[in-house]
Structures are given as structure tokens and as C-alpha cells.
Amino acid sequence: MPELPEVETTVNAISGILTKRQIKFLKVYQPKLRYFFKSTWLNSIVGQKIINVKRRGKYIIINLQVGALIVHLGMTGKLFFSKPNEPLKKHDHFDLNVGQFNLRYNDPRRFGCLIWTKSEPLKHKLIIKLGEEPFSNNFTGTYLYERRQKHKTSIKNFIMNNKVVVGVGNIYANEALFLAGINPKTKACNISLVRFNKLVLCIRNVLNQAIEAGGTTLQDYFSPLGEPGYFKTKLYVYGREHEQCRNCETTIKKVIIGQRSSFYCYHCQT
DNA sequence: ACAGTAACCTGTTTGC
DNA sequence: TGCAAACAGGTTACTG
CATH class of the missing domain: 1.10.8.50 (Helicase, Ruva Protein; domain 3)
Incomplete structure (x- = not known):
């Protein structure tokens, strides 16, 4: 699914709902995506308030009070809101829950990722080397x-x-x-x-x-x-x-x- | 430091 | 109909 327009649309769709809400739980059903999700991160994530949701390249950056979640949709990843207790379908890999709203990730090929970084996400090694944004004034x-x-x-x-x-x-x-x-x-x-x-x-x-x-x-x-x-x-x-x-x-x-x-x-x- | 290739993984389509 | 091969929106790691 996702090239930049899809990612942009996804960010627009989720940012209004996630922003300023507190993460009630994060359940990771399949930690083995493109990068391994470390369960030790959970303590640092759950309970935090979401500051905003941004896009850099095709990466989705969910900024928290401390650190950030970085999501990539790979080739076949999809983010969507589900009922918190909606039964899992094949290839549902995580739920990010903020109370009444539950953001679910589904990705058959598992080329996408979910990681947490403690420091400035734009300086993360996956992000920092990225070239210009196509709509930036610097892209000429x-x-x-x-x-x-x-x-x-x-x-x-x-x-x-x-x-x-x-x-x-x-x-x-x-x-x-x-x-x-x-x-x-x-x-x-x-x-x-x-x-x-x-x-x-x-x-x-x-x-x-x-x-x-x-x-x-x-x-x-x-x-x-x-x-x-x-x-x-x-x-x-x-x-x-x-x-x-x-x-x-x-x-x-x-x-x-x-x-x-x-x-x-x-x-x-x- | 760059170009080219292989790899990650599963589902769908194509061809015999 | 069945099965195998080819192919799919992304990105990185490796090799030369």
C-alpha cells in the first residue's frame, strides 16, 4: 500500500485522535517485524502522553513526553482504528490503545516496523540520513x-x-x-x-x-x-x-x- | 563512496 | 484443478 501519499493520509487520520491522549496499553503480538520490538521498551511507553504525530519520509513518528515511537508500513502495513477487544485477524501485529480508541497494525509481509527510541527521533539512525522532503523548499x-x-x-x-x-x-x-x-x-x-x-x-x-x-x-x-x-x-x-x-x-x-x-x-x- | 544484488516475508497472479 | 514460479507498494546489508 504505502508510498508517501498513503503515509501522509494515515498520519492525518490518526494524529487528531492520538494527540494529547495517554497510552493505556501497547500489546505487541508479533515483535519480529523488520526490526525486533524489545519488550523492555514497554515500561518506557505505557502511561506516556502522546505529544503529536509527524511524518518524515515514509516513517511515522509518534512523539511521546519522553522519546518517540517510530512506525514504518513497509510494503503491506496498515494502521487503522479497531474496537479495543476486536478479535485479532491474521497478521495483526500490535495494538496501541489510548482508551476508547485503539490503533491496530496489520502487515502480511512484515516489512514494516515499530520501535521506540529514547532520544530525538529525527536523529535516529534510520531517520537522520534521509534526503530532502519532496515539498521542502530545499528540494529543487x-x-x-x-x-x-x-x-x-x-x-x-x-x-x-x-x-x-x-x-x-x-x-x-x-x-x-x-x-x-x-x-x-x-x-x-x-x-x-x-x-x-x-x-x-x-x-x-x-x-x-x-x-x-x-x-x-x-x-x-x-x-x-x-x-x-x-x-x-x-x-x-x-x-x-x-x-x-x-x-x-x-x-x-x-x-x-x-x-x-x-x-x-x-x-x-x- | 557508490552500484548492484540479495534478503527480509506472505499473498496473489500467472503459466504449465 | 493443482502446483510451482514469478511478482508485489520498501529498505537495508552485503559484495565488489
């Missing part, structure tokens, strides 16, 4: 242009590298490169400043649209039908191998770049 074409020289890799790998910019996953990397008219296989070091300027705008554009659709997705998620739509109708290239380009009717190609499926139109993207 010039920023990408200046960093490009070190990177002989493809532009697609470059923008998916979270030490460069966070929040651009496989789907939106494909879509942003289509909008920018850049072939995903082009080496990052060969891209001009003008094209980087455009790419920055396209990345923001794609993420913004998805954040809007993400709200819808989350509502759908709670509905009995359940399945998120991923606003598939809006996708230009992702998952559209053998279909026609929406601009020029050229057949969309699929190639593997950095072990990830990559889709592009060789006519529109050069």
Missing part, C-alpha cells in the same frame, strides 16, 4: 543537479534513493518520469538543470494528486468493500505494459531497473 532542480554527478545510476534509481529525496516509490517514480518526459534508464549524471527543474515539479504534482486520492483510498479502506483503488485510472504508465500511451498511442514498455518493474513510453520519454 538545482539540488538534484548538484547531487547528480556522484550518481552514475539511472535517473529512476536516483529519485527512488531516499538519501536523495524521500517518498518517491516505484509507482510515482514511473509516473513522475513520464510527466517529465524523461526515459527512466537515462543516467542521472547526464540530465540537465532544466530537466531537473521540470522533474521536481512533476514529482510534486504526482504526489499531490495521490494525496488527494489517498483520502478517498483511506475511506474506501474502511468501507465493507475494502479494496483501495490506487486511483488506477489516473496512472499514465505504471502497470500498463502493452497498453497504449495516453498521449501518443505508442505501446508502453516494461523493463527492469534496479530489480523493480519500470514502465515508460519510448516516444514521449527520451
Whole structure:
């Protein structure tokens, strides 16, 4: 499920309810997620008041009076409110309870995580090395242009590298490169400043649209039908191998770049 | 210090 | 229908 828009939507959905409430209990049913949850942390967590809920990259940071919880949704993680005594379903891994509200985590592939850190979460080793936020004023074409020289890799790998910019996953990397008219296989070091300027705008554009659709997705998620739509109708290239380009009717190609499926139109993207 | 690959894990889709 | 292989939204650890 989650690329940055999904995480953003999740944070918006939970922060209003969790903020200022006290953690009544935290039950961890499966400590073995991407990182092991140490049961000794529980003493430091339970009873604390939640100060706020923030996002950094795709990490969800739940700031407490002392330290913070850091949650990542991995590939398949979902956070949602359940009844406190709702029977556990398969792959439900923890409950964070603040009284009448109970935040539950479900993650079939267990690539997500829940950890507690005593000190400033933004200085945690998972967080501190992250690159620019895509909506930050520091994320500019010039920023990408200046960093490009070190990177002989493809532009697609470059923008998916979270030490460069966070929040651009496989789907939106494909879509942003289509909008920018850049072939995903082009080496990052060969891209001009003008094209980087455009790419920055396209990345923001794609993420913004998805954040809007993400709200819808989350509502759908709670509905009995359940399945998120991923606003598939809006996708230009992702998952559209053998279909026609929406601009020029050229057949969309699929190639593997950095072990990830990559889709592009060789006519529109050069 | 960087590029490329393997690994973490389960569910779903695809192909024989 | 059954079974195996391929593949999936992320990220890090390792190797060269």
C-alpha cells in the first residue's frame, strides 16, 4: 500500500485522535517485524502522553513526553482504528490503545516496523540520513543537479534513493518520469538543470494528486468493500505494459531497473 | 563512496 | 484443478 501519499493520509487520520491522549496499553503480538520490538521498551511507553504525530519520509513518528515511537508500513502495513477487544485477524501485529480508541497494525509481509527510541527521533539512525522532503523548499532542480554527478545510476534509481529525496516509490517514480518526459534508464549524471527543474515539479504534482486520492483510498479502506483503488485510472504508465500511451498511442514498455518493474513510453520519454 | 544484488516475508497472479 | 514460479507498494546489508 504505502508510498508517501498513503503515509501522509494515515498520519492525518490518526494524529487528531492520538494527540494529547495517554497510552493505556501497547500489546505487541508479533515483535519480529523488520526490526525486533524489545519488550523492555514497554515500561518506557505505557502511561506516556502522546505529544503529536509527524511524518518524515515514509516513517511515522509518534512523539511521546519522553522519546518517540517510530512506525514504518513497509510494503503491506496498515494502521487503522479497531474496537479495543476486536478479535485479532491474521497478521495483526500490535495494538496501541489510548482508551476508547485503539490503533491496530496489520502487515502480511512484515516489512514494516515499530520501535521506540529514547532520544530525538529525527536523529535516529534510520531517520537522520534521509534526503530532502519532496515539498521542502530545499528540494529543487538545482539540488538534484548538484547531487547528480556522484550518481552514475539511472535517473529512476536516483529519485527512488531516499538519501536523495524521500517518498518517491516505484509507482510515482514511473509516473513522475513520464510527466517529465524523461526515459527512466537515462543516467542521472547526464540530465540537465532544466530537466531537473521540470522533474521536481512533476514529482510534486504526482504526489499531490495521490494525496488527494489517498483520502478517498483511506475511506474506501474502511468501507465493507475494502479494496483501495490506487486511483488506477489516473496512472499514465505504471502497470500498463502493452497498453497504449495516453498521449501518443505508442505501446508502453516494461523493463527492469534496479530489480523493480519500470514502465515508460519510448516516444514521449527520451 | 557508490552500484548492484540479495534478503527480509506472505499473498496473489500467472503459466504449465 | 493443482502446483510451482514469478511478482508485489520498501529498505537495508552485503559484495565488489
